[in-house]
Amino acid sequence: MWLRLDLAPRDRSLAKVSALIATGQVDQITFHLGRAMDNGLTAAQASEALSLWLSTRAGPTCSPPCP
Numbered sequence: 001m002w003l004r005l006d007l008a009p010r011d012r013s014l015a016k017v018s019a020l021i022a023t024g025q026v027d028q029i030t031f032h033l034g035r036a037m038d039n040g041l042t043a044a045q046a047s048e049a050l051s052l053w054l055s056t057r058a059g060p061t062c063s064p065p066c067p
Contacts, residue, residue, distance in 0.1 A: 013032065
């Protein structure tokens with residue numbers, strides 16, 4: 001799976017971390033986030049991805065148009 005060429009390792013790692021977060025498998029996030037950074041994910045990108053998840057998980061819900 002990790003050797004397929006359709007996704008860069010960084011992107012594949014980001015997808016893995018996102019899936020772990022979305023499914024609540026928080027015990028594995030630290031390991032896979034470290035691997036994602038080894039694969040080229042920057043701290044700023046990881047922060048942005050986590051912020052996006054938090055905003056959809058904990059933020060207010062509204063139907064467009066949202067203020």
